[in-house]
Amino acid sequence: MTGQTDQTGQTDQTSQISQTPDRPTLADATRGRILFGGDYNPEQWPEETWQEDVRLMKEAGVNSVTLGVFSWAKLEPKPGAREFGWLDRLMDLMHANGIGVVLATPTSSPPPWMGRLHPDTLPRDEDGRTEWWGGRQHFSHSSATYRRYAAAITEDLAARYGSHPALRMWHINNEYCTYDWGDEAAVTFRRWLQDKYGTLDALNTAWGTAFWSQGYGDWEEILPPRHAHYMKNPTQVLDFKRYTSDMLLECYVAERDIVRRHSPHLPVTSNFMPMWVGQDAWKWVREEDVVSVDVYPDPRDPFGAQNGALIQDMTRSQARGPWMLMEQAAGPVNWRGVNHPKPHGLNRLWSLQAVARGADAVCYFQWRQSRQGAEKFHSGMVSHAGEHGRTYREIKQLGAELACIGAEVTDSHSTSDIAILHEWNAWWAGAQDGRLSHEVDYPQVVRAWHRALWEAHLTADFAHPEHDLAAYKLVVVPQLYLLTDAAIDNILAYVRAGGTLVCGFLTGVADEDDRVRAGGMDERLRELFGIRTLHEWWPLDADETAECDGFRGTLWSEEIEVEDSVAGVVAEAVYKGGELDGLPAVLRKGRAWYVSTLPEPAALSDLLAGVASGAGVGRVLDGLPAQVEAVRRGDVLFVLNHGREKVTVEVPGAYRDLISGEQVADSVELERYGVAVLSP
Numbered sequence: 001m002t003g004q005t006d007q008t009g010q011t012d013q014t015s016q017i018s019q020t021p022d023r024p025t026l027a028d029a030t031r032g033r034i035l036f037g038g039d040y041n042p043e044q045w046p047e048e049t050w051q052e053d054v055r056l057m058k059e060a061g062v063n064s065v066t067l068g069v070f071s072w073a074k075l076e077p078k079p080g081a082r083e084f085g086w087l088d089r090l091m092d093l094m095h096a097n098g099i100g101v102v103l104a105t106p107t108s109s110p111p112p113w114m115g116r117l118h119p120d121t122l123p124r125d126e127d128g129r130t131e132w133w134g135g136r137q138h139f140s141h142s143s144a145t146y147r148r149y150a151a152a153i154t155e156d157l158a159a160r161y162g163s164h165p166a167l168r169m170w171h172i173n174n175e176y177c178t179y180d181w182g183d184e185a186a187v188t189f190r191r192w193l194q195d196k197y198g199t200l201d202a203l204n205t206a207w208g209t210a211f212w213s214q215g216y217g218d219w220e221e222i223l224p225p226r227h228a229h230y231m232k233n234p235t236q237v238l239d240f241k242r243y244t245s246d247m248l249l250e251c252y253v254a255e256r257d258i259v260r261r262h263s264p265h266l267p268v269t270s271n272f273m274p275m276w277v278g279q280d281a282w283k284w285v286r287e288e289d290v291v292s293v294d295v296y297p298d299p300r301d302p303f304g305a306q307n308g309a310l311i312q313d314m315t316r317s318q319a320r321g322p323w324m325l326m327e328q329a330a331g332p333v334n335w336r337g338v339n340h341p342k343p344h345g346l347n348r349l350w351s352l353q354a355v356a357r358g359a360d361a362v363c364y365f366q367w368r369q370s371r372q373g374a375e376k377f378h379s380g381m382v383s384h385a386g387e388h389g390r391t392y393r394e395i396k397q398l399g400a401e402l403a404c405i406g407a408e409v410t411d412s413h414s415t416s417d418i419a420i421l422h423e424w425n426a427w428w429a430g431a432q433d434g435r436l437s438h439e440v441d442y443p444q445v446v447r448a449w450h451r452a453l454w455e456a457h458l459t460a461d462f463a464h465p466e467h468d469l470a471a472y473k474l475v476v477v478p479q480l481y482l483l484t485d486a487a488i489d490n491i492l493a494y495v496r497a498g499g500t501l502v503c504g505f506l507t508g509v510a511d512e513d514d515r516v517r518a519g520g521m522d523e524r525l526r527e528l529f530g531i532r533t534l535h536e537w538w539p540l541d542a543d544e545t546a547e548c549d550g551f552r553g554t555l556w557s558e559e560i561e562v563e564d565s566v567a568g569v570v571a572e573a574v575y576k577g578g579e580l581d582g583l584p585a586v587l588r589k590g591r592a593w594y595v596s597t598l599p600e601p602a603a604l605s606d607l608l609a610g611v612a613s614g615a616g617v618g619r620v621l622d623g624l625p626a627q628v629e630a631v632r633r634g635d636v637l638f639v640l641n642h643g644r645e646k647v648t649v650e651v652p653g654a655y656r657d658l659i660s661g662e663q664v665a666d667s668v669e670l671e672r673y674g675v676a677v678l679s680p
């Protein structure tokens with residue numbers, strides 16, 4: 001534990017996620033400009049195209065490219081061989097043209113020779129099937145052979161380019177996301193478990209192996225949770241998820257330490273997938289100098305902007321400062337069932353939305369749309385239509401606009417008065433087989449609560465349940481099925497110190513071993529909300545709702561008996577009709593609210609808006625039209641119109657629009673997808 005203890009005995013969790021002190025930061029790479037560019041895969045193109053690329057990059061204001069992400073076979077065509085000439089030429093070309101390089105280690109896609117010569121580098125799925133080469137990410141995090149090759153190529157890359165003047169940042173691997181149930185993974189899983197539990201007795205107790213005759217008498221008997229006849233041991237599965245995240249982190253740290261040795265002056269990152277289940281990002285960000293993420297909302301999704309905002313809010317909170325939008329799509333992706341392009345203006349709007357929420361880098365997958373390979377229908381900044389295509393024209397406009405606002409916004413950070421608590425162990429444990437409802441999906445529940453705040457024009461941070469929450473006026477818990485004792489103490493201390501809490505159903509059910517707490521919900525939490533007995537959970541079918549005072553509940557309902565001897569417990573809404581008639585749906589004891597269902601969107605939004613206002617949380621702007629979002633970053637006010645209609649927005653005061661250069665007083669007009677970036 002790296003957190004410090006203050007006089008109240010409270011752990012200061014802030015220091016647990018702040019990045020290593022004295023390490024370079026994103027500011028060392030941006031140098032006062034917003035990084036603009038993307039993954040550049042010139043190995044797919046003849047060298048004549050490189051010249052054309054550079055011309056178009058400069059015209060578009062591209063100042064950063066990410067090289068090398070999938071270039072292992074090109075760099076090491078045979079075991080131990082090195083082909084650096086092409087990369088030398090590229091690094092020099094970028095430098096000569098004033099374009100910075102984020103250099104990736106190529107370790108997410110090993111060359112075919114590796115799988116052929118070393119089948120032990122290939123992961124196995126839970127059914128024992130090998131994941132062969134021919135796609136990407138076919139590496140086992142546990143393979144000593146893979147790790148040896150990965151370290152060697154990283155070492156040579158870092159030695160060769162670590163001081164290159166074009167280099168701005170290191171990018172390790174790409175979207176770490178592999179699992180492995182194979183034999184070498186079984187060995188590392190056992191080692192991880194030995195470190196965690198020390199003895200088999202402790203493991204047997206934690207895993208509850210008395211159930212179904214699962215008691216282990218020898219470490220060698222323990223396997224990754226492979227294909228089984230019926231439901232698997234949930235704590236074994238939970239530990240496997242924790243272990244997988246830790247193993248991938250080990251791979252990252254090993255490469256990171258190599259590049260740090262060669263370029264201590266440069267920051268290091270690895271890009272997250274948005275709200276990806278496989279990596280405990282709270283743990284990972286402690287090891288990163290720059291937090292970066294890939295964001296791909298669906299342009300057709302009516303909540304695309306909110307889904308993007310959620311990831312941006314989460315990443316800003318993890319970074320505790322500016323962060324990097326490593327990848328987004330300039331147009332369509334090609335991995336949905338149907339892949340829609342972005343209508344005119346949407347790419348600009350969502351890019352500026354990311355800047356408003358703290359991004360100091362707006363980058364894409366990828367620079368030039370491929371003509372071959374699995375992603376040839378995925379957009380690029382330069383689409384198949386080329387420089388005269390709409391996509392590139394819009395990219396050029398965005399590049400120019402980002403250059404106008406960079407100096408005023410980079411390196412500034414804003415926090416919110418509201419925190420949403422989110423945690424991976426709770427997600428993992430709550431998503432197990434054998435639960436009462438498969439309709440309850442953790443990310444959807446988190447999205448629903450974030451959406452409720454979004455629709456109330458309230459911006460929120462995300463926080464880990466053990467973080468110091470003192471800075472927040474309102475803390476909301478969409479759902480934390482598993483909570484450690486430390487997290488419960490932290491939440492109780494927050495309310496005791498005057499904080500306001502709104503907590504959703506299925507929270508505090510299990511301890512960190514996924515053991516159901518006595519009474520079905522931790523007794524300290526029950527006391528906090530004034531719940532005497534939680535008699536039964538009543539999950540709802542997909543098309544079922546529960547009638548409550550003034551709204552309908554979805555997904556879930558609960559048979560709760562209130563602690564009526566305690567003064568101050570208020571049923572703010574009750575169930576109407578059915579088995580739960582008259583029982584509380586929304587409970588409040590002082591500043592602690594408990595919501596035992598998922599209210600329909602408008603009702604949850606109204607509820608949270610009311611509680612926020614009671615807790616003294618203000619909005620950035622009042623009276624905003626429904627589709628308009630206002631976000632403050634430092635002193636700069638971003639007003640974003642997510643609607644297709646022109647709107648007029650009241651903005652009391654006088655400002656300069658950093659994009660148009662015009663003076664704005666008291667109101668601003670925004671076209672469809674329009675954005676104003678206002679400096680006081």
Ligand code: GAL
Binds near residue numbers: 175334365375
């Ligand atoms: C990301 C990945 C990129 C590219 C992109 C397509 O997940 O890092 O390499 O595949 O998706 O949307």
